[in-house]
Amino acid sequence: MFNALMVEKDDEGKTSASVQQIDLDRLPKGDVTVAVEYSTVNYKDGLCIGPGGGLVRNYPHVPGIDFAGTVETSDDPRYKAGDKVVLTGWRVGEAHWGGYSQKARVKADWLVPLPDGLDARQAMAVGTAGFTAMLAVMALEDHGIKDGPVLVTGAAGGVGSVATAILANLGHEVAGVTGRPDTADYLKSLGATQIVAREELNETTKRPLEAETWGGCVDAVGGEMLARVLGQMKYGASVSAVGLAGGAGLPATVIPFLLRGVNLLGIDSVMQPYDNRVRAWARIAKDLPIDKLDAMVQPAVLSDLPALGRDILKGQVKGRVVVDVN
Numbered sequence: 579m580f581n582a583l584m585v586e587k588d589d590e591g592k593t594s595a596s597v598q599q600i601d602l603d604r605l606p607k608g609d610v611t612v613a614v615e616y617s618t619v620n621y622k623d624g625l626c627i628g629p630g631g632g633l634v635r636n637y638p639h640v641p642g643i644d645f646a647g648t649v650e651t652s653d654d655p656r657y658k659a660g661d662k663v664v665l666t667g668w669r670v671g672e673a674h675w676g677g678y679s680q681k682a683r684v685k686a687d688w689l690v691p692l693p694d695g696l697d698a699r700q701a702m703a704v705g706t707a708g709f710t711a712m713l714a715v716m717a718l719e720d721h722g723i724k725d726g727p728v729l730v731t732g733a734a735g736g737v738g739s740v741a742t743a744i745l746a747n748l749g750h751e752v753a754g755v756t757g758r759p760d761t762a763d764y765l766k767s768l769g770a771t772q773i774v775a776r777e778e779l780n781e782t783t784k785r786p787l788e789a790e791t792w793g794g795c796v797d798a799v800g801g802e803m804l805a806r807v808l809g810q811m812k813y814g815a816s817v818s819a820v821g822l823a824g825g826a827g828l829p830a831t832v833i834p835f836l837l838r839g840v841n842l843l844g845i846d847s848v849m850q851p852y853d854n855r856v857r858a859w860a861r862i863a864k865d866l867p868i869d870k871l872d873a874m875v876q877p878a879v880l881s882d883l884p885a886l887g888r889d890i891l892k893g894q895v896k897g898r899v900v901v902d903v904n
């Protein structure tokens with residue numbers, strides 16, 4: 579028997595989450611069984627711990643969209659008992675039981691070997707949010723980061739914190755947008771040199787182009803803020819669109835694309851091909867300073883998750899939560 583956070587749905591459609599003891603037979607089908615060491619809390623986890631947000635297919639459900647741990651048994655030649663692995667994406671924790679459990683059974687295709695230089699706890703301090711931040715930075719690099727500050731929106735959140743630390747470590751000037759002025763010192767400790775108040779950017783303007791300001795942008799917010807930022811990008815600069823913390827709409831014009839050659843780059847972490855996953859994890863191990871990572875982390879255990887799920891949906895989680903499932 580082992581512990582897992584189980585979400586159940588009652589006859590009236592109301593969900594409730596609690597830590598329960600389950601046995602191996604209840605785990606879904608898969609070729610690799612992993613002894614999970616750490617998981618984390620992402621925005622999607624907030625939805626899956628709580629009302630589901632249309633993501634969870636069947637109840638009872640074990641959420642947790644990412645985890646790191648050690649292979650216990652494997653029917654796939656690529657993995658053997660004792661291998662250290664990390665998993666993000668593939669709708670694990672949504673359509674498939676996830677990482678809020680001491681054991682998980684998944685497809686071998688979904689796993690990535692833990693990169694040299696990161697242990698399981700550090701990998702989950704990075705988690706889906708940090709992995710996605712790295713993908714966003716790699717996409718900016720592939721298109722060329724221009725001179726001038728790189729803007730990070732939702733900077734004090736998970737994606738934003740890791741993007742800030744990576745970009746600063748790579749030598750870029752970083753401007754962090756936050757709605758929480760009390761996180762300014764935290765953002766500066768990660769390497770941000772400029773703090774931009776959320777109010778400055780979350781209003782629409784009638785002007786499709788403003789002063790050319792940003793050499794690149796990692797955007798976790800979307801909505802009106804993304805529309806506004808597009809008109810402030812330098813000529814030929816790129817925005818990696820990662821998230822929708824501020825809304826899924828995009829009330830923009832095409833003028834920044836036509837007159838300034840601005841690029842809007844879509845970032846998806848869920849279905850990312852294996853080779854690029856390996857490349858991103860290797861870059862994380864190399865380019866994300868571990869001391870900065872440690873400063874972002876707040877520890878948690880399985881029984882903390884119902885409250886943390888509510889907090890992240892309200893935008894009240896700072897940095898990264900690392901869940902020790904044992």
Ligand code: NDP
Nearest residue numbers: 710732733734735736737756757821822823824846847893
């Ligand atoms: P967090 O909740 O940790 O961070 C989001 C941050 O956005 C908040 O901390 C806050 O930053 C800011 N924010 C929240 N609400 C608003 C608002 N109404 N207007 C403006 N800013 C707001 O989430 P994550 O960092 O884990 O994820 C960020 C986004 O990226 C989410 O939308 C998530 O779904 C998405 N995502 C996408 C992935 C992909 O594959 N494309 C993978 C992972 C995440 P501050 O307090 O600094 O203002």
